[in-house]
Amino acid sequence: MSAPPILRLVGERRVSVVRDAGAVWRVLDDDPIESCMVAARVADHGIDPNAIGGELWTRRGANESLCFAGANIIPLRGGLIDLNTFADEAMSTSRRCSSLVGRADLVLPMWQRLEPAWGPARDVRDNQPLMALNTHPSCAIDTGVRQVRPEELDAYLVAAIDMFIGEVGVDPRLGDGGRGYRRRVASLIAAGRAWARFEHGQVVFKAEVGSQSPAVGQIQGVWVHPEWRGMGLGTAGTATLAAVIVGSGRIASLYVNSFNAVARAAYLRVGFAEVGTFATVLLD
Incomplete structure (x- = not known):
């Protein structure tokens, strides 16, 4: 049986720290390319916040809303209310992250909520193509590398x-x-x-x-x-x-x-x- 989530109030909404590794992995496996940075941590250390250097937040279950909050904030899933809730939670304590990174459609709305308190940003890179390759390269490799x-x-x-x-x-x-x-x-x-x-x-x-x-x-x-x-x-x-x-x-x-x-x-x-x-x- 999974451990119960740790619940915290944010205004009238609840943010919980996810304790169900299986639920987290279902989200990570659903899009392994976009979730690689978080999946790497979870694969090596599990989901204990002390082990992975951050918390995995949810508002209504990991399958619907999920965000990693550590040295980086990495939103993985959620609607606008979820993203605003995560932003409010991040602002409820002193800032410990140096960046937000992840899907543009999640990062940018979250930053819009955070910017009045945390801005101005040093840089906002709002369009970074995510690229992937699952076959041998189509050009010559460098054997000296x-x-x-x-x-x-x-x-x-x-x-x-x-x-x-x-x-x-x-x-x-x-x-x-x-x-x-x-x-x-x-x-x-x-x-x-x-x-x-x-x-x-x-x-x-x-x-x-x-x-x-x-x-x-x-x-x-x-x-x-x-x-x-x-x-x-x-x-x-x-x-x-x-x-x-x-x-x-x-x-x-x-x-x-x-x-x-x-x-x-x-x-x-x-x-x-x-x-x-x-x-x-x-x-x-």
């Missing part, structure tokens, strides 16, 4: 930091001198999920499997050294990682800013197809 070794952490960090600043607009070393970001990157390397091509000890291409659920591997952090751009490394390198993910029996996926025409064209050459639209709200 391989898993990064632990002793290569320092060299890899140079590229990772440059990518992060360019993509997010903030230096990940701020606040703690980069210790937290270094641990995050080191954990990806230790898990075999950081990939790169090195030339004379320098990273010229990098990418990671940022989230990996039983069904999907989500590629993130694709970066090519400025001096090596325009040579096809991004396309072939991404194809290499996609081939590895598909070869493991998973769907390869990623999401990209709509205005990044170069990256979108590269992913289309790899064989990725658009399957949805994400949005990301970056907070200070």
Whole structure:
């Protein structure tokens, strides 16, 4: 028997912390590509809030409304009343998340409710095509792209930091001198999920499997050294990682800013197809 949900009042509505793992998995399995970031956490750690670093909220049952609230807020299912309720719950305590991310049709209405209290956002990326590939890439792969070794952490960090600043607009070393970001990157390397091509000890291409659920591997952090751009490394390198993910029996996926025409064209050459639209709200 499932444990009873933890109920909290939000105005006249109730928000509960989901305790039924089976109900959560039914939602995650219904669209494994869109739910990959949450499914990866649940697959590794279950649904206990302390284990997954956040709570899974619902208003009227996980099948109808579900939202992950941790370092990121990721709405997974719900109507406008549900999203407003989740937003009210998030605003009822001090903010601990750095972004909202997920389906655009869920993230953007939720942000509209949050913006008067939490805004202005540092950036709102309201149109990020979600792309997927479940067959071998349609272009050549780069056999020079391989898993990064632990002793290569320092060299890899140079590229990772440059990518992060360019993509997010903030230096990940701020606040703690980069210790937290270094641990995050080191954990990806230790898990075999950081990939790169090195030339004379320098990273010229990098990418990671940022989230990996039983069904999907989500590629993130694709970066090519400025001096090596325009040579096809991004396309072939991404194809290499996609081939590895598909070869493991998973769907390869990623999401990209709509205005990044170069990256979108590269992913289309790899064989990725658009399957949805994400949005990301970056907070200070």
